[in-house]
Amino acid sequence: MATTTRECLELQLLEMEMLLSMFPNKELILENANSVLYIRRYLEGIRESLPPVIEFSVFLNIQNSEVKAVMHVSLPQSYPQEEPQVFVRSVALDRQQQNFLNKELGSYIRSLDRGELCISMAVQWLQDNISTYIQNSKQNDEPECEIKATTYTFHRMWIYSHHIYRQELRKKILDYAKRLNLTGFCLTGKPGVICIEGVKEQCEEFWRDIRYPNWKHISCKHTESKEVTGKIDDLRLFNSFEELVFTAHGDYGLRNDYHMDLGQFLEYLKQHNCEHIFQILFGIEGKY
Template sequence: MSLQWVTSQLEELELMLAVFPAHGEMEVDLEWQQLARSYLDGKASPPPTLQYRIRPPLDQLQLELTVQLPLQYPTQPPEVFARANQLDRSQQKILNDELAEYVSSIERGQTCIYTVVSWLQDNVHKYINPIEPVTTPVPAPPDKTYSRFWIYSHHIYSKTKRKDMLSLADEYRVTGFMLSGKPGIVCVEGDKDDCEHWWADVKAMNWKKIVVKKAEDFPIGSEFVRKFSNFEEITFHGSSRGSDHHMDMGEFYKYLNDHDCSYVFVDYFGMSGRPAS
């Protein structure tokens, strides 16, 4: 890890802490600063990936920016995701799509989080539409359709993303699991609309690769039985290569088998699995 990368990240973090000093405006593990300084002094190994949240003050609006910096930042773009209490799901998606475009337009090599926060403060109100009063009768909701999404990611390491995925599962009332490590495997199940909204929010985060490998839909009138009672994070670490933790395939297959869904193993890996001995 380059000394210059760590220096730039440390200097920017200290700037952001100075800009947002009030309680609750920044959420960060301050131990990272100590690890970074020790590394720059030649007394420690490189610090881990830096991630934090910023809640800049805005009138009548609660805005939160989640930041994760790749090890090569600022020569690589940051991963950022914004939320605001007055945005609905579609407005939030549009905001994050355009935020990603803005970040990609910034010249690499210079720190940019303060610039990103400023852009949000200047632009977030544009995505809030006034709510029109309902003047027509609201039709009765249709019968529910249920779904189960099987999702594959190149890896799931980020503490911030894992925390957000768990929080979104509670918000949208979906059940399933998230297998962190490399690769990352996720299952969400429940009402089809809830699954789709959860997936839209998660997909909007910055990923190296994340796709739905298999989608199971249960039409109106068919029997739908949840395989999972809640949404949980699981880990089955096998071999390690550097900072990559690869899953234990046998343990993962056993977990699927215990939840009556081992059939999906072949969809992920192209082969039948077997339990760990």
């Protein structure tokens, strides 16, 4: 007999309670702090609509070493009947070994019986196996360290969204940009605009993470890249990553359906020598 969504959510709630007891010192961070509460209310009949998917990160100190790793997890509503989305990052891994590790971790998860809760087992697998990939990373770094230290692709991405309102999303954008050493801005409200600039791999990681697993009304409108030897800071248009909140107008009701003053935004772009991007983002020429 097929497992229902309700039964899957009951199992997810059970696993989250177990994981939170395993990591009581804030090693487990929920993307939406209320996601577990929403599932509980749905199961109790207090909430009628299906709760959002659970997404969280587990920050791990690998046993018997100084290595740290982060496991990012997204649980589909049909998990554990459907495979969870799991991705691991660690500064101790080069990109090749990180990809190898995640492929092997994915194979391990797929080898388990569907219907079986597996996140705690994935954590244990990571702790048992990551040292092998770290050792390989060190070996791979030896002949290429000079090139990796001096050669980069500077990248800038202009991202457009129908709107950016939710506080947890805004915090996620700021946190990810700062963690990845990206500069730029996030224009909140309606429309929403994000500009990020920095090392290309870190820009692409940011782009992959913020729209994961499914941000419908968002697109990358324009990109700029340049090969750089040495420091990249001279190519940056922005000194830091900041959130922009300009004068708004419109309906301040429950939906917070307000529009940003695009004239102020155009002036901001002008101050940073990138007013040409206004037409690319909005399809109209900016007027002063």
